[in-house]
Amino acid sequence: xxxxxxxxxxxxxxxxxxxVAQKYLLNFKDCSIRLNNEKDIQVEGGNNLLNYLNKNKIFxxxxxxxxxxxxxxxxxxxxxxxxxxxxxxxFIDRAERKLGMRLACQIKxxxxxEISIPDHLLGAEEYEAEVVELSDKTHDVKLLxxxxxxxxxxxxxxxxxxxxxxxxxxEFRAYSVATPPYMKGHIELIVRLVPGGLCSTYIHKALExxxxxxxxxxxxxxxxxxxxxxxxxxxxxxxxxxIRSIANHLAGLGMPRRFYxxxxxxxxxxxxxxxxxxxxxxKYPNFKFIPALSEPSPEDKWNGEVGLITEVAERYLxxxxxxxxxxxxxxxxxxxxxxxxxxxxxxxxxxxFDKY
Amino acid sequence: MPLHPIxxxxxxxxxxxxxxxxxxxxxxxxxxxRHLGAAFGMGLAVTIVMLITSIANWLLYYYVxxxxxxxxxxxxxxxxxxxxxxxxxxMVIIKYFPRLENSFGIFLPLITVNCAIMAISxxxxxxxxxxxxxxxxxxxxxxxxLLAIAVIAAIREKLKLIGDIPGGLKGAxxxxxxxxxxxxxxxxFSGVVSIQ
Numbered sequence: 001x002x003x004x005x006x007x008x009x010x011x012x013x014x015x016x017x018x019x020v021a022q023k024y025l026l027n028f029k030d031c032s033i034r035l036n037n038e039k040d041i042q043v044e045g046g047n048n049l050l051n052y053l054n055k056n057k058i059f060x061x062x063x064x065x066x067x068x069x070x071x072x073x074x075x076x077x078x079x080x081x082x083x084x085x086x087x088x089x090x091f092i093d094r095a096e097r098k099l100g101m102r103l104a105c106q107i108k109x110x111x112x113x114e115i116s117i118p119d120h121l122l123g124a125e126e127y128e129a130e131v132v133e134l135s136d137k138t139h140d141v142k143l144l145x146x147x148x149x150x151x152x153x154x155x156x157x158x159x160x161x162x163x164x165x166x167x168x169x170x171e172f173r174a175y176s177v178a179t180p181p182y183m184k185g186h187i188e189l190i191v192r193l194v195p196g197g198l199c200s201t202y203i204h205k206a207l208e209x210x211x212x213x214x215x216x217x218x219x220x221x222x223x224x225x226x227x228x229x230x231x232x233x234x235x236x237x238x239x240x241x242x243i244r245s246i247a248n249h250l251a252g253l254g255m256p257r258r259f260y261x262x263x264x265x266x267x268x269x270x271x272x273x274x275x276x277x278x279x280x281x282x283k284y285p286n287f288k289f290i291p292a293l294s295e296p297s298p299e300d301k302w303n304g305e306v307g308l309i310t311e312v313a314e315r316y317l318x319x320x321x322x323x324x325x326x327x328x329x330x331x332x333x334x335x336x337x338x339x340x341x342x343x344x345x346x347x348x349x350x351x352x353f354d355k356y
Numbered sequence: 357m358p359l360h361p362i363x364x365x366x367x368x369x370x371x372x373x374x375x376x377x378x379x380x381x382x383x384x385x386x387x388x389x390r391h392l393g394a395a396f397g398m399g400l401a402v403t404i405v406m407l408i409t410s411i412a413n414w415l416l417y418y419y420v421x422x423x424x425x426x427x428x429x430x431x432x433x434x435x436x437x438x439x440x441x442x443x444x445x446x447m448v449i450i451k452y453f454p455r456l457e458n459s460f461g462i463f464l465p466l467i468t469v470n471c472a473i474m475a476i477s478x479x480x481x482x483x484x485x486x487x488x489x490x491x492x493x494x495x496x497x498x499x500x501x502l503l504a505i506a507v508i509a510a511i512r513e514k515l516k517l518i519g520d521i522p523g524g525l526k527g528a529x530x531x532x533x534x535x536x537x538x539x540x541x542x543x544x545f546s547g548v549v550s551i552q
Contacts, residue, residue, distance in 0.1 A: 026447055
């Protein structure tokens with residue numbers, strides 16, 4: 001009995017001491033964040049920069065919830081954050097260090113901090129949505145149809161992504177929007193089940209129609225640019241999402257530009273949205289859909305293109321002139337595609353990509 | 357005859373080094389020994405925390421837990437005390453020594469769960485050290501750990517200049533080998549003093 005009393009007393013005293021210490025030691029005066037040299041945000045100080053920005057409705061991409069493990073919340077800090085910390089070093093290379101890039105989640109605000117955030121990130125907001133449809137597209141890919149329940153409309157460029165908040169955690173995961181912007185109030189996301197993945201497991205196993213979901217966005221500089229050149233889209237797996245958004249957006253405008261869409265998969269069971277794109281192809285002579293399998297098995301009865309998607313694309317590229325390329329897929333695919341396009345004389349500035 | 361505190365101190369630094377003999381606190385020893393500067397900061401933080409927590413735990417053990425027959429809860433109490441002292445220390449450093457905070461502030465939370473710190477508190481009970489013995493034991497162990505991580509970090513910095521480490525041994529692998537060789541060298545001190 002006395003033992004428990006003693007332990008309780010010790011814990012109580014320790015907690016009391018810590019609380020008192022926190023009150024007297026951790027009160028910072030005059031803490032503020034100066035944003036892009038024009039806006040001052042007053043904060044109480046002590047917490048990290050990412051937290052304060054989120055609280056003030058400035059949403060910076062971040063996946064790990066401020067643990068310093070994803071390295072997405074990079075922003076430019078002009079002054080007031082001290083030296084770079086060992087926890088940031090793995091994510092910030094030498095060139096970025098010179099620019100003053102830091103991880104927002106690792107910087108504690110204890111005074112005046114001056115930062116600079118690119119304009120395209122300032123447009124991101126938080127939205128509420130309801131799941132209206134959840135369908136299997138392949139054995140490991142689900143299509144998530146969301147209806148926005150917030151009053152504000154969600155404006156984005158075709159190709160951009162949103163960050164879905166995982167309920168019960170502070171973590172977010174990025175998913176490209178798979179529908180064109182003109183479908184106001186509705187967005188679709190393509191989610192592949194990643195073994196052990198926090199958000200994809202949640203969406204695949206736990207989420208049901210009628211559930212509420214919170215996301216922030218739009219993010220990303222991977223979106224369709226206004227031009228009149230021909231478009232090459234190369235995607236693999238879930239890279240389908242942003243290219244589908246771009247293709248449908250252009251279809252909505254009557255397909256004013258020539259568009260070749262190469263989609264790579266391993267076998268027929270990894271293919272999805274085939275009918276939709278074949279329809280588009282029939283409707284618009286400007287649009288060509290070229291799916292390819294890298295490892296077709298005899299039972300696939302595949303009579304389309306075979307090979308890595310970059311090898312397949314190489315056979316078609318000469319039919320186009322003045323190319324603007326949009327690449328989305330796994331990093332090796334994007335690297336190979338960039339080499340291919342460079343060999344075909346496509347300028348680096350005209351190649352946009354999104355690695356995941 | 358009780359051991360002279362100076363002997364305990366020397367033993368803790370050299371012959372019974374907490375990292376190299378007891379293999380405690382190996383996790384930060386491997387992960388924090390990439391740069392000498394960071395390693396030194398970590399070692400310093402460990403030393404300070406070891407000293408303060410062992411004194412607090414000694415007082416608590418002999419003046420509160422022992423008289424009430426609550427020794428059975430000492431593990432729990434030690435952990436709570438270590439965690440809260442680290443927090444308190446962090447706040448004091450943030451408030452009064454901002455420059456120090458920049459150099460080893462981020463290491464403090466890591467130390468909360470460092471087994472070497474807990475080991476000092478448990479050893480002092482096990483070996484029935486007096487308060488004065490405990491102070492020198494903790495100081496010696498901290499300095500010993502600092503010495504080990506600093507030596508390993510210095511070697512790793514030199515190794516980086518030479519390069520050419522086989523792929524499979526890079527990082528933690530080569531560090532374990534370095535630590536093993538340093539431990540062998542420290543065995544050479546074994547005749548100097550003995551505390552067991």
